[in-house]
Amino acid sequence: MPFHLDDLDLDSIPDPYHSVLRRMAAAVEDRAVTPAVAIKVIREHLVPLLSDVDSALVSIQGQPSWDKIRTLYPALVFASESQQKQLLAAIGRLIELFVRHSDRPPREIDFPPFIEVFSFNRVCGYLGVPIAKPLLETNDGTRDLYRFCKYCWLPARRKDVCAFHTTSFDEASAARSQPACAHISLKQAQRLRTAFEQHVLALTTRDEMEFHQSGFDLPALLPPSGLSHWLDVRRPHLASLVRKQADTSANSLRILSAVLYGEELGAKVVEAIGGAVYLWTPITTRAEGWLAAWAAKSPRGGARRRGIKLLEV
Template identity: 30%
Template sequence: MPLYLSDEDINAFSREDVSVALWAIKLHAADMAVTPALALRLIHQYLLPLIPPEHWHELKVHRAATWDGIFFIYVALGFCVTSNEDPLVEVMYAIKLIHAHTKRQPREFEFPTVIEVTEFLAICQRLNIPVQGLRLKSAHKVDPMEYCTLCWRHPLPGRKLCAHHAPNSPFQDDGREGAKGAAARYKAGMRQKKRFDLEVNRLLTTETIEHHESLFTTPILLPSQNIAQWLSSRRPQIWQLLAERQLEVTDD
């Protein structure tokens, strides 16, 4: 897909150096398929020099480039802006423009519909924690921010249900159960969905209120240190399920 940047889009920037950079990017990408990797390389080549060096780390993507990752570079730079007059604002919006205009209908970032994920991203933004590296898509297409509609297991590829709850799942827990067992698990999950959603909202509300009342200091996100202590105090049921393996839990 080429880069659909119009003259009006580019000339709308008040910073001449940003407009020149976008013209260079448009010419460089002419008649080329603009992949996330190419878009990121062009951003580094033409827009990175326009950013103060102390913010260069925001443009580093530690895994394979994705369109979501490029959008989160725009978000991360937004947290570096000190005012509407900050020169960084125009560079930030230039990156958003590149993210959007590699499709005839401009690409928009799809915010997650799962309330827990939405609140998690909001907390990360509030605490100025970069999130572009979190949406890891492995070779098996596992996204840690997507899960089954009826539980917290990972969904099957391209599905909204996990292997446990999908009525026609190719991955049965027990080969002896067959299609009837899979259908029964799906029906049981549907019967419990209202209760599941209520419990999710209860837990989320409790932690969100606690976080706000503590002026955003409560450690509700998984820490990088003392993970065992955090699990035992904030996720006691998970801690109990570890049973005899609790001693194996280290920060590493």
């Protein structure tokens, strides 16, 4: 079907973009808007409005598809929030309108629940790396390691929270062998959440933008070797915490897993992910954002007395 401009409420769209939408509709005419047509129109009418750096956010690799084009809208919106660039949000909105209203009833565009996983999947697509969902078998059933607790990077159990961030969790049990995020109270985690999400968004956007600017040469994914160096460069807060727990004979991945999940669960996660170490990337993104947010909070008093020195990175 063509682009149904008449279905839009133009009064809800800023005037400067009316002419852009009309030019897009004129370019389509009465043709059916296929993915190939859609990306051609987007490149000709929307990409020129962006800077060379930001235009990388409107690129797709390989054969155009609606699934690939749908990812452009949330990518631009997330980037606009991180970089405080309203133009990115506006271009994202125009893409959303174009994709939605080139069909009847309008196509649906869902926001991804976790920006770090969304971006990771995009980067994997650019590199031709298999996109996989790491699953962990536990006594409670199979858990998706990318279905995160809303307060940290651990897998959620129910109600979008992990075992440590519930009202029933016993804080006294958070010993040094527990995940790093278990060493603060639920109230602290709740207060940290906004800053945590902002840091994750900023880090995710930075990584993907630098990846595009490098011509896809930047090692955006956790590599099979050189873990310590990669953490130092890409995840400095997490690297500091890993070094704090390591000794000269320690396996870096084992230490990383223990910091992120605790020793027992961490060993199981290492086994579940196996040699596909790049699957750790969005987990480290989330952990780095959490640790950066915590470091910026400078907790005092009771937080220190509960042994939070472990988190002084």
